[in-house]
Amino acid sequence: MASPEARRRRLEEIRAAIVRDPANAWAAALGYQPLYAAHPDARVAIIGQAPGRKAQETNLAWNDLSGVTLRAWLGVDEPTFRSPELFAILPMDFYYPGKGAHGDLPPRADFAPTWHPPILEQMPGIRLTLYVGAYAQRHYLGRGSVTERVQAYRDYLPRAVPLVHPSPLTARWRAAHPWFAADLVPDLRRAVAAALATDEP
Secondary structure: OOOHHHHHHHHHHHHHHHHHOHHHHHHHHOOOOOOOEOOOOOOEEEEOOOOOHHHHHHOOOOOOHHHHHHHHHHOOOHHHHOOOOOEEEOOOOOOOOOEEOOEEOOOOOOHHHHHHHHHHHOOOOOOEEEEEOHHHHHHHHOOOOHHHHHHOHHHOOOOEEEEOOOOHHHHHHHHHOOHHHHHHHHHHHHHHHHHHOOOOO
């Protein structure tokens, strides 16, 4: 098994390759850096959609009201959330895709299949993976609706939890499904706490 230092070097190489990739030249021309977090010691992986405009411009993932809500669901403060040794943040595309006719454009379909596997390979300590929203769930969990997958969250524990996106746009959905706050969120917090817990000697 590769050493942590070798894994760190490999992650740096992957980041450089993402920046150099001709498919991302448009992002480099705009001054965008790939927006994700990965560390060999990470314990929880958060796989969401592409970063929003504010996140991209500030180079800080989940830097909006959605991020505030997500951290509340996880039961962690911002410094904990921002620690790459604890939380890996891997959106389905590492760049803001731009604005479409009905909100942000979707993440590029070929991005995650290309870059997620080599990154995840360098993080063998991931104990819990959160699949946030339709794009991540469709790619990793297969067919079905977000509601169906999130309702069946216990089927994925203790290794994973599918989540509705924490955007204010899903507030009505959450109000219509009170079990989300009553049951899933407490179970999610317990799963996160267990994943972050220090190993016993």
